[in-house]
Amino acid sequence: MTITITAFERSPDGGKGLARDTRVRWALEEAQLPYEVRLVSFEAMKAPAHLAIHPFGQIPTCEEDDLALFETGAIVLHIAERHAGLLPADANARARAITWMFAAVNTLEPPILEFTMAWLFERDKPRYEERLPMLKARVRTRLEQLAARLGEADWLDGAFSAGDLMMVSVLLRLRATGVLDEVPRLAAYVARGEARPAYRRAFAAQLAVNKRSPEAGA
Amino acid sequence: MTITITAFERSPDGGKGLARDTRVRWALEEAQLPYEVRLVSFEAMKAPAHLAIHPFGQIPTCEEDDLALFETGAIVLHIAERHAGLLPADANARARAITWMFAAVNTLEPPILEFTMAWLFERDKPRYEERLPMLKARVRTRLEQLAARLGEADWLDGAFSAGDLMMVSVLLRLRATGVLDEVPRLAAYVARGEARPAYRRAFAAQLAVNKRSPEAGA
Structure with a gap:
């Protein structure tokens, strides 16, 4: 099963980790799950293909097999319910x-x-x-x-x-x-x-995207 | 098991159903669960006894046995996960x-x-x-x-x-x-x-509280 999330092609915060994909990356890192990232431009976020998986035209989304989720809290809870490390057993x-x-x-x-x-x-x-x-x-x-x-x-x-x-x-x-x-x-x-460590890996991953972006000033 | 929720002694909306206890009442009615209500004044909401179960001094809360929850979404999800009627099986x-x-x-x-x-x-x-x-x-x-x-x-x-x-x-x-x-x-x-029908019962229940309140204009 491949997990694919979406993130800003160019984050408004230039890589400070405040874009919500960082939360999902963090959860995936805590659960030790590999994932792929599809970067989305502001134009693409409002286009039908993205609206089909995120009705409000935002990031992040999370796709695995035939399930597509949006809304950060729901994605983090979905990961937490299915993998160890994010919710207690009791x-x-x-x-x-x-x-x-x-x-x-x-x-x-x-x-x-x-x-x-x-x-x-x-x-x-x-x-x-x-x-x-x-x-x-x-x-x-x-x-x-x-x-x-x-x-x-x-x-x-x-x-x-x-x-x-x-x-x-x-x-x-x-x-x-x-x-x-x-x-x-x-x-x-x-x-x-x-x-x-999981947060630091998540932060580094989103920063790497935004350092690649010519307008992020890297 | 007795479920006890808290609600405003006197709702700011005078019984229009916008106070968040209505959401919890609705969920309990959909799940066909009986519940008791403890009414809380604005003063009591900020007192230690209530802050012990709701750190932000608000309503609703939901108590059953040794579990006390706050935050409406979490309470509704808790009810939905444990009883039929609010979440699909798939x-x-x-x-x-x-x-x-x-x-x-x-x-x-x-x-x-x-x-x-x-x-x-x-x-x-x-x-x-x-x-x-x-x-x-x-x-x-x-x-x-x-x-x-x-x-x-x-x-x-x-x-x-x-x-x-x-x-x-x-x-x-x-x-x-x-x-x-x-x-x-x-x-x-x-x-x-x-x-x-579950919403109508929930609405009627919160209205009955606020009709009893002398300042609600009933």
Whole structure:
């Protein structure tokens, strides 16, 4: 069985690992599964062939035999359910790990994305002064709640799981803003994720694509 | 085994069914599982006893025996995995249904929430004119992509699944804005969800709570 994922031909972040294919690469590396990558241009993402496997015209997708999946959380869960290394064996612990996956994409990522987009694109606009502190405060509340739950533990629920993989990936979006470093316990948590050999292989693989791209400035 | 969920003592929407406990009630009704409800005030949601089961101080939660879960998508998936009625038996179809669950909470809900919050709370502010059309256009793009994928089908991937339950629940947020009716195929899809007996029982149950509340205007 060959696993084929899609990724940006040229990532908007130039290879910082924030494109969502990095999450899928990380999961595949944790599960020690080989995979192939099909690079997609922005034009191709909106064309019928890609829309047939991703109705919202995004990356990543994941194809194996006659199954084509989109949506990063679903792909990571699919890998985690079928291979060792990403979900605990105990049924209750497994349900809690999946809870953290949903918390990452539904409770943390939306306010983080709204804040980082405003931070990137609205700093020169008049509404910046009013809106950005509010968006940042909303993110800080979530980070402090998450840090309180994490406590002194290495991972959110015992051993490293797909829940941590998704949470670390979402928190990484905050690094450039400086907000992650304002909560040292979470900065250390993210650093633990980045130190995993599987993450480092995934990061290197997406960077290699973007270094090849003439406009990425490599 | 007794299943206990939490819900708002007084829902911010006054019983329109948009509070996330409705999604869990709906899943439990589809699976024909009895459940108990513990109502939580806004003060209690931020108190240690509730934070112990929901680190972000929200509802719903779901407790059974020694397992306590939060995050609506995770709770619905937990129910769907253990009881008939919400996920297909075929492994590939099951993975696709879970994909729609993640798409609902990570691809559709964030732009929908950002638009509906701006529509509710920013219409009287100067930035309204600039921001709201942009937020609405972003939602419309996602709705048109979703309608294109749905086509003439009743549900997103064959039989009704937890993916439809989550997607219909997310789309319901748009009804008050008029935007859902601008895409008739999705308005009809949502209406099919609302017509299901399990949804109607779930809706009635949350309405009964909010009708009892003196400030809900019943």
